[in-house]
Amino acid sequence: MIIDTVDQSKIEAGKEQPWAALGLKEDEYNSIKEILGRRPTSSELAMYSVMWSEHCSYKSSKIYLRQFGEKVTPEMKKRLLVGMGENAGVVDIGEGLAVTFKVESHNHPSYIEPFQGAATGVGGIVRDILTMGARPIAVMDQLRFGAPEHPDTARVVHGVVDGISFYGNCLGLPNIGGETVFDKVYQGNPLVNALSIGALKHGDLKLAKADKAGDLVILFGARTGADGIGGVSVLASETFDADGPSRRPAVQVGDPFAEKVLIECCLELFAAGCVSGIQDLGGAGISCATSELASNGGKGMKVQLKKVLLRDESLTPEEILMSESQERMMAIVPKRHLRAFKKIVDRHEVEYSVLGKVINKDRLLIYWGEQEIVNVPPRTVAHDGPVYERPVRKPKWQAPLNAASVQAQGLYRANDNTTDLAAQFVQIISSPNQADKSYITGQFDRYVGGNTALAYPDGAGMIRVSEETGLGVALSTDANGRYCQLDPYQGARLALAEAYRNVATSGAKPIAVTNCLNFGSPENSGVMWQFKQATTGLADGCLELGIPVTGGNVSFYNQTGDVAIFPTPVVGVLGVIDDVARRIPSGWQDEGNNIYLLGITKDELDGSVWSEVIHDHLGGRPPAVDLEFEKRLAELLHGASLQGLVASATDLSEAGLAQALTESVLRFNMGARVWISELCERDGIDKTSALFSESTGRILVSVGREDDVKFVGLCDARNIPVLRIGVTDNTGELEIQDLATWKLDELRTSWVATLPELFG
Amino acid sequence: MKIGVVTFPGSLDDRDAARAIRLAGGEPISLWHADSSIKKVDAVVLPGGFSYGDYLRCGAIAAQAPVMKNIIKKAGEGLPVLGICNGFQILVESHLLPGGLIRNEKQHFVCRDQKLRVENVDSAWTSGFQKGDEITIPLKNGEGGYIATDETLKMLEGEGLITFRYLEVNPNGSMNDIAGLRNERGNVVGLMPHPEHAVEPGFGPDSPVAMRSGVDGLRIFQSVLRSVISA
Numbered sequence: 001m002i003i004d005t006v007d008q009s010k011i012e013a014g015k016e017q018p019w020a021a022l023g024l025k026e027d028e029y030n031s032i033k034e035i036l037g038r039r040p041t042s043s044e045l046a047m048y049s050v051m052w053s054e055h056c057s058y059k060s061s062k063i064y065l066r067q068f069g070e071k072v073t074p075e076m077k078k079r080l081l082v083g084m085g086e087n088a089g090v091v092d093i094g095e096g097l098a099v100t101f102k103v104e105s106h107n108h109p110s111y112i113e114p115f116q117g118a119a120t121g122v123g124g125i126v127r128d129i130l131t132m133g134a135r136p137i138a139v140m141d142q143l144r145f146g147a148p149e150h151p152d153t154a155r156v157v158h159g160v161v162d163g164i165s166f167y168g169n170c171l172g173l174p175n176i177g178g179e180t181v182f183d184k185v186y187q188g189n190p191l192v193n194a195l196s197i198g199a200l201k202h203g204d205l206k207l208a209k210a211d212k213a214g215d216l217v218i219l220f221g222a223r224t225g226a227d228g229i230g231g232v233s234v235l236a237s238e239t240f241d242a243d244g245p246s247r248r249p250a251v252q253v254g255d256p257f258a259e260k261v262l263i264e265c266c267l268e269l270f271a272a273g274c275v276s277g278i279q280d281l282g283g284a285g286i287s288c289a290t291s292e293l294a295s296n297g298g299k300g301m302k303v304q305l306k307k308v309l310l311r312d313e314s315l316t317p318e319e320i321l322m323s324e325s326q327e328r329m330m331a332i333v334p335k336r337h338l339r340a341f342k343k344i345v346d347r348h349e350v351e352y353s354v355l356g357k358v359i360n361k362d363r364l365l366i367y368w369g370e371q372e373i374v375n376v377p378p379r380t381v382a383h384d385g386p387v388y389e390r391p392v393r394k395p396k397w398q399a400p401l402n403a404a405s406v407q408a409q410g411l412y413r414a415n416d417n418t419t420d421l422a423a424q425f426v427q428i429i430s431s432p433n434q435a436d437k438s439y440i441t442g443q444f445d446r447y448v449g450g451n452t453a454l455a456y457p458d459g460a461g462m463i464r465v466s467e468e469t470g471l472g473v474a475l476s477t478d479a480n481g482r483y484c485q486l487d488p489y490q491g492a493r494l495a496l497a498e499a500y501r502n503v504a505t506s507g508a509k510p511i512a513v514t515n516c517l518n519f520g521s522p523e524n525s526g527v528m529w530q531f532k533q534a535t536t537g538l539a540d541g542c543l544e545l546g547i548p549v550t551g552g553n554v555s556f557y558n559q560t561g562d563v564a565i566f567p568t569p570v571v572g573v574l575g576v577i578d579d580v581a582r583r584i585p586s587g588w589q590d591e592g593n594n595i596y597l598l599g600i601t602k603d604e605l606d607g608s609v610w611s612e613v614i615h616d617h618l619g620g621r622p623p624a625v626d627l628e629f630e631k632r633l634a635e636l637l638h639g640a641s642l643q644g645l646v647a648s649a650t651d652l653s654e655a656g657l658a659q660a661l662t663e664s665v666l667r668f669n670m671g672a673r674v675w676i677s678e679l680c681e682r683d684g685i686d687k688t689s690a691l692f693s694e695s696t697g698r699i700l701v702s703v704g705r706e707d708d709v710k711f712v713g714l715c716d717a718r719n720i721p722v723l724r725i726g727v728t729d730n731t732g733e734l735e736i737q738d739l740a741t742w743k744l745d746e747l748r749t750s751w752v753a754t755l756p757e758l759f760g
Numbered sequence: 761m762k763i764g765v766v767t768f769p770g771s772l773d774d775r776d777a778a779r780a781i782r783l784a785g786g787e788p789i790s791l792w793h794a795d796s797s798i799k800k801v802d803a804v805v806l807p808g809g810f811s812y813g814d815y816l817r818c819g820a821i822a823a824q825a826p827v828m829k830n831i832i833k834k835a836g837e838g839l840p841v842l843g844i845c846n847g848f849q850i851l852v853e854s855h856l857l858p859g860g861l862i863r864n865e866k867q868h869f870v871c872r873d874q875k876l877r878v879e880n881v882d883s884a885w886t887s888g889f890q891k892g893d894e895i896t897i898p899l900k901n902g903e904g905g906y907i908a909t910d911e912t913l914k915m916l917e918g919e920g921l922i923t924f925r926y927l928e929v930n931p932n933g934s935m936n937d938i939a940g941l942r943n944e945r946g947n948v949v950g951l952m953p954h955p956e957h958a959v960e961p962g963f964g965p966d967s968p969v970a971m972r973s974g975v976d977g978l979r980i981f982q983s984v985l986r987s988v989i990s991a
Binding site: 162165166169170171172255256257258260261347348349441442443444445446447448449450451452453454464467580581585589668760 | 769770772773775776779794808809810812813814815866868869870871872898900902954956957959960962963966970971972
């Protein structure tokens, strides 16, 4: 094996290097040379190429993500223990406890190899949470697949669901919700986003930094193998040709058992106070961990790469630096704690090796035996990557798309044709995106841990954090690509509003936001316009609601050829609830309760499920959002929940009232009699809008007779429009007056059958 | 009343089993797979999870753990032992219960609120039920399909060793709808569903009374506390 050393780079100064094949631009390569005052060694080149990649450096998105840190008030920062930039944000939830949560994409690997792609997506986000010093307590996932009837969709669905099921279940983390959406725009670019939440005491917070010279740098967990090396094999074959390893698989392979053991081992290490800094190894492996730990701590590091425990002895130094083998962590351990560290990892039968130590010098020095192969300022690798202000231009198709509204197209509305309207109702609630998702969620463990207070089919997931007091958190994530395609600024705010409303509907108080921004190629000016609009919309929305963004993730290049996915900014909202026993159920349990619709219904069908399912149409403008109103609505729900006034609450969003009614009756099999004539009259809308409009700021609640007066008084006092539209009953039927009566069993059959018929 | 809960590498529901024991009025004692001592406990729970990542066969490696030697010996002397899910698989691999557990019929992991019928109440872990009780217990497994030879099945049925049977839906293709078994002596019981997840109102399966408030699993843990006291 010929090693390219720092000395060699000076001797062979003019050597041709494969920077382009590694994804670097010429000016990026030149600036590496400028930083180092020489050409990089092949190991250095490998490190810069991955750390300066879009995925690791956020070079196209950085200038827009800054808004999340800038558009905040001091009030919004009050609960924030750790903000953006760390592995995950940390939020104070009271009682000396905090939670950390984050959502991350694993889109591209999940298309190539759905099972491992999705599995390692879960593994990666859970390690991010663990790295903050937290015990992971739940996961969620946000999935977007191609058209349900396309022959390739089942391959991706089965692989992804099996992968999440395999990895998440085996880690012992309850899966408390998520999203599943089908749309042909995701055919070649499915989205697999994974979210994890962790809980910790304030004092247990850990940061990824190496800030004391002399501390040891220890790699532990799984051995380093050839998985996930990707582009670096170019380097290998360039340099070593004949005896070097051949092409390496670019998708990582996960072992949830190893990760479960690693979680317990890390938590024990944290509790024993053995580590002063910790970083997980995900994208860019050892390159990322060493440079980030050193850079964050403002120190340097000296590392012997031959100490890395390998699965495959033929790996080159470049490959070891780049390997994305899963289930590995890097700890910074003060020398005096080494014995305690060793005792704990031995007990868990976890392998470790001391790679080197933290040094008082602004250099990351990596050796291969005697040979120095890396000598760089850590900050230049980890944090001072290139930043681009890419061209931004509103796409030409945007204006015609916005002009082609439901109204302008004159799409047929069944309205007084009750047979057609009733048929549309069933067609919509049993369409793949609206149908019951338990075919998928039934493959995930929602019970493990014993703290799950709400999970699918409830609108938000809720998990108890303190068994003593019942303190807990609620979480909901949302995104609507169709709305974002029509208007990315508004679409992001709509996702925020819906997630916020879902959390409020559970009885919790929304306090923080995370996001996963899935877009097409940043090299496309139209996509960058969408990105700019969406991030601005989200940042403005968070400021209006007064809840901060604590972190997030960007996934670009979700496009096939010139066709990008719909912009899909997944927004997650976290809420806190002082006692999960106070949570509001999402369906009707008791007969004789009054059903109230809160908020105003407008004729807002552009971008709706109705326009998609009934007319295969997308055009116009998405529904309006009034965040000030959403805030008041959330406060109302919170107040009503504290007083125990509402028996259930379900938010109205996709497929409007039709969907909310369906879910409410089927949750506990409690029938209802509903009338919409007064609604049509009060809001000046037709029956199609009453049933299918997706106007925001609406919640369906059920209230016991004895609490009626009080509840309506509460709404009036807060100036929230409230209208009684029905009553629950035990007839086993859903009756919508002057429209149709369905037996709940029949409605259930239609709602439940869709996904198993497609994929079962 | 001390009940040991064994943690193997990859055990997941160990904390939950401990909580269930506490809620039933017992004192949970955590036991470590690598220690051979079982600390003078009055009963043992082998919890759910994926011990050793389900490598080789579910429960096969855990059955060889140092702690199991002692448990197998004490079980022979009458120590009450409950195996839940992966724990049931470990009991089968340890030959404390007959038969085997294989991949679910539909090849998927299944998580659902499962109806069961209590078939036999003459065991340390089922004495708190009435024969024929219908209960709801969360089930979550990937390899819960119970299989046995015709001869074994005949023996199980003939001697009344089936403790729980799936009702309405057989979620994993188990022969004779078998969800749980006991040994002849009645001190060892294994079942696929997770009683430790139906012990606390608010965090269990849906019940007719209220959302997520079924607590049918509690009686399994109360049964053993009673039987240990009376023994």
